Amino acid sequence: MEILSSAMAMMMMMMQKEHLDYVLVPLGLMVFMLYHAWLLYSIQCNSLRTVIGLNAESRHQWVLAMMSDPMKNGVLAIQTLRNNMMASTTLATAAITLTSLIGIFASKDSDDPISSTKRISITICFLVAFLCNVQSIRYYAHVSFLITAPTLRDKEKYIEHIAKTLNLGSHAWSLGLRAFYLSFSFFLWIYGAVPMFCCCCFTSFILYFLDTTSKITKDIDNNLFKKESGTNNHDAEAALEPDYYPLAGDNVCQNTSLDNV
Template sequence: MENTAQRAGMGAIGQDPFKNGVLAVQTLRNNIMASTLLATTAITLSSLIGIFANNDSDTKLVFGNKTSLNSSIKRLSISLCFLVAFLCNVQSIRYYAHVSFLITSPALKGKMDFIDYVAKTLSRGSHSWSLGLRAFYVSIPLVLWIYGPIPMFTCCCLTLFILYFLDTTNQITRDLHIKSFKLEETEDTEAA
């Protein structure tokens, strides 16, 4: 549904890029800023975990296996998770910046193949941003894994429960999207 909505939005911008272009560029700027913030946060947290990897203290809050090999595996997995989040967010910045240049191009008006290319590039940026955000979601149970398997398992169950409600749509949302797309199609056929 998101890709269809983005494609419809690109079609609307393609009809009148000068009227709708400013709003599109501002939206893309906001997405670039959000991706930049997440990328900066991810690389900062990855660096902090690298610093804490050298500080191997024995605490009573950790349950389960406390060997240094296990500790290293935990910190490495968290660091890799944050690095994946960083790379995905940097990739989304790249796509969004590319779209922000393409969307203001005068060649956009009336050329459906160009509009489809811009919509695909926007979808790639959105997909990269979503993957980066998912890496942050995965990092939360991994951070709690430092304190043992019970906090990690509890957080995994809670994260799955929350993501189920965030990632699924209900019938009302689907009906709204379908009606809006049908309304746009009838307006386009009437205009032609």
């Protein structure tokens, strides 16, 4: 009877753990996704309220500053882009290495479906991080060509295209980094559903303070952008005007096709 009762107690504990997995894991993912849905809404509606929006505007101003004197700032621009590419390369290498290690250990074990789901979830996070960082490297490499290319006739659209491409690279890098953040929660899921749920809530709480800006920072950046925006645009237009080099077979269609690159 004692053996039977202990077996029944073990079965009840296993059932309770499974119920926790079915309840807390989706709840933790919902908290993480709801926070990022709110962040995306904030970026679309009030971008200067978020660090991502302020950084996007800063990169736009940086492109204007670099293009104001391309002969003088060309080396600085390439070095800055190279540093960003090295950061993305490091994260991509770490992600694909961890994915390979998980695949090696998974091939040796044949555990229950929940354990397999945990490994698959971690692997998906690392694969998403790898793909996002590779995409980020692609955008940065493209910008390194555009920012030193001969100036086209429509200079405003040309600069806007460079700034947009640079921001796409940075956004891809941010997505890859957040895939790493989510992988921490799936790692803790190995030790139970409660640590995984707590990690999702704690990560969302910390990211809120990292993603939002204080009033002082927002006021300083707003004043800086308003003050320098007109000057940078004027300098960029004046500096780019004499540096126009017509491309082979230059015509209006070739110049306007830049937006479709």
